[in-house]
Amino acid sequence: MTTTNKAKGVYAPVVTPFLKNLEPDTAELIRQCEWLLTQDVGLAIFGTNSEANSLSVREKIDLMDALVAAGIAPDRMLPGTGCCALSDTVELTRHAVRLGAIGVLMLPPFFYKGVSDDGIFASYAETIERVGDAGLRIYLYHIPQVSQVPISLAVIERLLKAYPTTIAGIKDSSGNWENTRALIEGFGPQGFDVFCGSERFLLATLRAGGVGSITATANVHPGPIAQLYRTWERPGADERQGVLDAVRSAFEQFPMIPALKATIAHHAQKRDWRIVRPPLTALDHENAQALSAALAKLEFSMPGL
Amino acid sequence: MTTTNKAKGVYAPVVTPFLKNLEPDTAELIRQCEWLLTQDVGLAIFGTNSEANSLSVREKIDLMDALVAAGIAPDRMLPGTGCCALSDTVELTRHAVRLGAIGVLMLPPFFYKGVSDDGIFASYAETIERVGDAGLRIYLYHIPQVSQVPISLAVIERLLKAYPTTIAGIKDSSGNWENTRALIEGFGPQGFDVFCGSERFLLATLRAGGVGSITATANVHPGPIAQLYRTWERPGADERQGVLDAVRSAFEQFPMIPALKATIAHHAQKRDWRIVRPPLTALDHENAQALSAALAKLEFSMPGL
Numbered sequence: 001m002t003t004t005n006k007a008k009g010v011y012a013p014v015v016t017p018f019l020k021n022l023e024p025d026t027a028e029l030i031r032q033c034e035w036l037l038t039q040d041v042g043l044a045i046f047g048t049n050s051e052a053n054s055l056s057v058r059e060k061i062d063l064m065d066a067l068v069a070a071g072i073a074p075d076r077m078l079p080g081t082g083c084c085a086l087s088d089t090v091e092l093t094r095h096a097v098r099l100g101a102i103g104v105l106m107l108p109p110f111f112y113k114g115v116s117d118d119g120i121f122a123s124y125a126e127t128i129e130r131v132g133d134a135g136l137r138i139y140l141y142h143i144p145q146v147s148q149v150p151i152s153l154a155v156i157e158r159l160l161k162a163y164p165t166t167i168a169g170i171k172d173s174s175g176n177w178e179n180t181r182a183l184i185e186g187f188g189p190q191g192f193d194v195f196c197g198s199e200r201f202l203l204a205t206l207r208a209g210g211v212g213s214i215t216a217t218a219n220v221h222p223g224p225i226a227q228l229y230r231t232w233e234r235p236g237a238d239e240r241q242g243v244l245d246a247v248r249s250a251f252e253q254f255p256m257i258p259a260l261k262a263t264i265a266h267h268a269q270k271r272d273w274r275i276v277r278p279p280l281t282a283l284d285h286e287n288a289q290a291l292s293a294a295l296a297k298l299e300f301s302m303p304g305l
Numbered sequence: 306m307t308t309t310n311k312a313k314g315v316y317a318p319v320v321t322p323f324l325k326n327l328e329p330d331t332a333e334l335i336r337q338c339e340w341l342l343t344q345d346v347g348l349a350i351f352g353t354n355s356e357a358n359s360l361s362v363r364e365k366i367d368l369m370d371a372l373v374a375a376g377i378a379p380d381r382m383l384p385g386t387g388c389c390a391l392s393d394t395v396e397l398t399r400h401a402v403r404l405g406a407i408g409v410l411m412l413p414p415f416f417y418k419g420v421s422d423d424g425i426f427a428s429y430a431e432t433i434e435r436v437g438d439a440g441l442r443i444y445l446y447h448i449p450q451v452s453q454v455p456i457s458l459a460v461i462e463r464l465l466k467a468y469p470t471t472i473a474g475i476k477d478s479s480g481n482w483e484n485t486r487a488l489i490e491g492f493g494p495q496g497f498d499v500f501c502g503s504e505r506f507l508l509a510t511l512r513a514g515g516v517g518s519i520t521a522t523a524n525v526h527p528g529p530i531a532q533l534y535r536t537w538e539r540p541g542a543d544e545r546q547g548v549l550d551a552v553r554s555a556f557e558q559f560p561m562i563p564a565l566k567a568t569i570a571h572h573a574q575k576r577d578w579r580i581v582r583p584p585l586t587a588l589d590h591e592n593a594q595a596l597s598a599a600l601a602k603l604e605f606s607m608p609g610l
Contacts, residue, residue, distance in 0.1 A: 022391065022431070048416075053389040053390065053414075053416035053417075054389060054390050054391060054414065054416070055390050055392065056362070056390045056392040056393045056396070057361070057362075058392075059390075059392060084358040084359060084389070085358065085359050085360050085361045085364075085582075086327065086359060086582055086583060087360065087361040087363075087364060088361045091361070108584060109358075109359065109583065109584045110416065111353075111358035111359070111415065111451070111452075112358075112451065112584055112585060113450075113451060113453070115584040115585065115586075116584075116586055118586050119583050119584035119585055119586045120583075120584055122583035122584070122586065123583040123584045126327070126583055145418075146416070146417065146418060147416075148418070148453055149584075277390075277391055278391060278414065278424055278425075278427035278428040278431055279413065279414045279417055279420040279421075279424035279425055279427065279428045279454075280417060280420065280424055281420075281421055281423050281424045281427065
């Protein structure tokens with residue numbers, strides 16, 4: 001990847017390993033991040049697939065510090081920092097910026113539903129003003145089917161007008177390609193970088209002018225996804241996209257986070273990788289076997305894990 | 306109220322006052338709690354109407370400590386302690402129990418949607434095991450229209466079987482009377498105490514065998530609501546319920562939290578009471594005037610505020 005001060009390419013919302021007592025397994029997270037980096041995939045730690053909202057702010061700060069202390073390059077990290085409480089979002093964001101993260105991925109506050117565009121705008125604006133760091137780069141995180149709080153095009157337009165440098169882009173996890181395209185066409189020319197939230201849309205996103213994908217399955221299938229990003233303008237890109245889609249489809253038959261963890265557990269031969277924090281539940285044996293079988297048919301592997 | 310180790314009667318999810326810099330106004334919260342207690346209303350601090358999820362765990366702990374330090378009786382406090390992160394819920398709950406709160410009101414983790422009953426059960430069970438205090442009394446908080454994570458009758462049955470003493474009751478804010486009645490009839494005989502989430506159902510709840518109401522409007526109309534609780538078996542109860550309903554209806558024409566705060570601001574002559582944290586927005590002048598006018602017609606007042 002070229003040196004730049006903006007995030008590009010493929011990022012994994014890194015799944016968070018837990019010990020049997022449900023504490024984060026810091027050493028295993030470091031190993032997983034190191035492996036992802038060898039696959040040319042960046043570290044969107046603390047995303048939805050990281051069970052980020054099942055971790056306290058303190059736990060997230062400690063994990064970020066541990067990753068950096070272990071030698072993980074902070075500019076390969078794009079931590080999720082959007083919480084319900086303004087004070088939490090500010091603390092986590094400030095810490096990420098100080099560590100040198102290339103940006104942060106920021107959910108809107110997600111407890112109250114039906115909030116106004118004014119309220120969403122104010123949430124981001126207050127955060128930006130309080131963090132007060134010219135180096136802050138915010139990627140908005142649009143995942144309405146989970147957060148139940150969409151980020152409208154009108155809010156993005158206002159934010160870009162008020163904070164053109166800080167508002168760096170978006171992860172669109174809506175699964176609605178028309179929305180992704182509207183974001184790229186409407187705001188791309190202003191330097192607003194659009195990531196799709198599933199590699200299913202990677203080729204379409206890059207062809208339309210987007211910059212990459214932040215995607216669950218990059219946790220388990222990083223190499224081929226990153227390869228399509230690097231080679232999308234070369235012959236055979238549609239076929240390579242087809243291979244990615246087949247693997248994605250296999251995972252989508254199961255609850256995503258438990259399925260990702262079961263797959264890592266299987267390929268790393270580390271049973272504890274299956275552990276999730278409540279309210280999630282681990283994939284049961286029968287479903288784990290079915291997923292393994294489906295992946296085996298696709299000659300799926302996790303080289304170097 | 307009779308001395309008991311269980312919560313009964315009317316509680317206000319106490320609205321949280323903020324300073325202009327959006328920090329909690331501790332002194333004003335203490336004053337507000339003191340006033341509510343004079344009206345015979347208990348303190349369900351850190352509820353939905355308290356903007357609890359817009360506060361960090363640290364902010365909530367500091368506010369609880371300040372209330373107790375100011376002489377507020379901890380056994381009149383029923384703090385909301387349910388967060389998305391197990392670690393946060395445990396920390397806040399443990400603190401509330403140690404301070405001597407009569408119980409805690411606990412949302413299920415609310416970021417992930419469509420989670421299983423097993424996952425919800427595990428969230429409460431892990432919290433109970435980790436807090437590890439025989440004095441813990443949990444009131445489940447069912448508010449599916451906001452949390453988007455309902456608490457099913459099946460989960461309650463499992464929890465009551467596993468933790469019959471700890472699972473003390475529920476606040477049903479669904480607004481669905483059939484659900485409230487099913488809770489009272491199904492679990493009341495086991496000592497499971499049901500609070501309705503709106504005083505609109507107070508008389509019906511008490512007649513059916515429920516124990517009271519934890520309700521937004523108790524922030525502004527505490528005396529008459531508490532009076533109906535004390536006198537529901539006396540003549541004229543339906544008329545007294547009718548008066549409560551009329552005031553409730555006036556508030557329901559507006560976004561509830563900003564409307565409560567605008568009303569306190571107006572009656573206490575303290576303009577800053579209008580302040581909310583993002584993503585909420587304060588009631589604008591026009592709506593505040595319309596609400597005041599509607600309340601004036603009902604001869605609404607806040608004596609002693």
